[in-house]
Amino acid sequence: MNLPKVITDLVNAQNRFDSIAYSNCFSETAVVFDEGKTHKGRSDIQNWIEESNQKYRSVMKPLEYTENGTTSVLSAECSGTFPGSPIILKFHFDIVDDQIQHLKVTE
Template sequence: MNLPKVITDLVNAQNSFDSTAYADCFSENAVVFDEGKTHNGRVDIQQWIDESNKKYKSVMKPLQYAENGTASVLTAECSGTFPGSPITLQFHFDIADGQIQHLKVTG
């Protein structure tokens, strides 16, 4: 599977629980929607993923990737210490200038 560098970097950061490297994949003003909550900006995103890593220890295994212009969807198996693990989630990205501008996580 051929993933854009920023998504490969995001998966690697997630799988090594590196919240700083994860947040660095996003633009300064990026927005993340996950579990019914909105996280605005790189600092908020780093705090969110750090808390999530500590709580769930989630790792991602990419299964499928599709893109249409700046919009793309990564389907990944996610496993960790959360109920129902593993689950398959879709990560809906908007990418510009090599950084994630918007991410929405759906089941």
């Protein structure tokens, strides 16, 4: 599967539980929406993923990727220490200048 470098970097950071590398995939003003909560800015995103990593130990296995301009969707099997694991989630990205501007995670 041919993924943009920033998404490959994001998946690799997630699978290493590296919250700093993960948050560095985002712009300073990026917004993430996950589990009914909004996280704004790289610092907030780093705190969110660090907490999520400690709580769920989730790893991602990319399954499918589609792209339309700056908008793309990655379907990935996510497994970890959460109820219902593994689950397939969709990661909806807006990527500008090789940085994630917006991410929304859905089932």
